[in-house]
Amino acid sequence: QVQLQQSGPGLVKPSQTLSLTCAISGDSVSSDTAAWNWIRQSPSRGLEWLGRTYYRSRTNWVYDYAASVKSRITINPDTSKNQFSVQLNSVTPEDTAVYYCARGFTLNYLDVWGTGTTVTVSS
C-alpha cells in the first residue's frame, strides 16, 4: 500500500526557509496518474492547499501553486530518492501550521496523506 513519510524541522526562524520532504513508498513520484501535493492546516486558515507537482509524458513535470504563496514556494520531485519536497521562503509566524503531503488521484482527490509535520515559525 502507498505510504508517505514526512521529514523536516519543526522550528523555523522568521525570514528563513521552511523545508520539508515527503518520501513515497508503494508508488512512484514519476507516476503518470498521480499528483504530489502539499497542504497545511492552522486554526486561522483551516486546510489550505499550497501546491503540487506531477509528471505526464506529454508535458513532462508540471508545477501548480496557490496564489497566496506562489512568490515564496517551490515544490520539487526527486526521482532518484522517490520523494518530493517543499520549500517556503521568507516565513513569518503566519506560516505556523501542520504541513501535510498527499497524493492526488485524477489530480484533485487526495487519497493518501502523510502524518503531518507541525512547523512553528518563531525566533
Place this chain on the structure above:
Amino acid sequence: IQMTQSPSSVSASVGDTVTITCRASLDISTWLAWYQQRPGKAPKLLIYAASSLQSGVPSRFSGSGSGLDFALTISSLQPEDAATYFCQGALTFPLTFGQGTKLDIK
C-alpha cells in the same frame, strides 16, 4: 472557488443519521470530495466525485449533489464517527476546502 459548509458543529447519538451540507461558489458539477479528520490525525478521503465511496470506507457514509449543493450523510452513527468533516472542491486548482463540521457523538 469557495466552499461553505454547514453546520459548523452537530451533536447526535449512536444510531442516528446526520447530514452535513457544502455549497460551492461556482458550479463544480460533481467534482467534490469529503474527508474525515480525527484529532491529531491527517484527513482521510471518504467520498470522491460527489457520491463515490472510497475503498474501505463503511457504506453508512454516502454523498450526494451536483452543481453548487452537496451533502454528506452518515447513517447508523457509531462512536468512531466523532470527527471533523471537510468538503473539498476538485474541479481545478487551487484545491479549496470547507471550514469543517465537527461531529460529536452524545
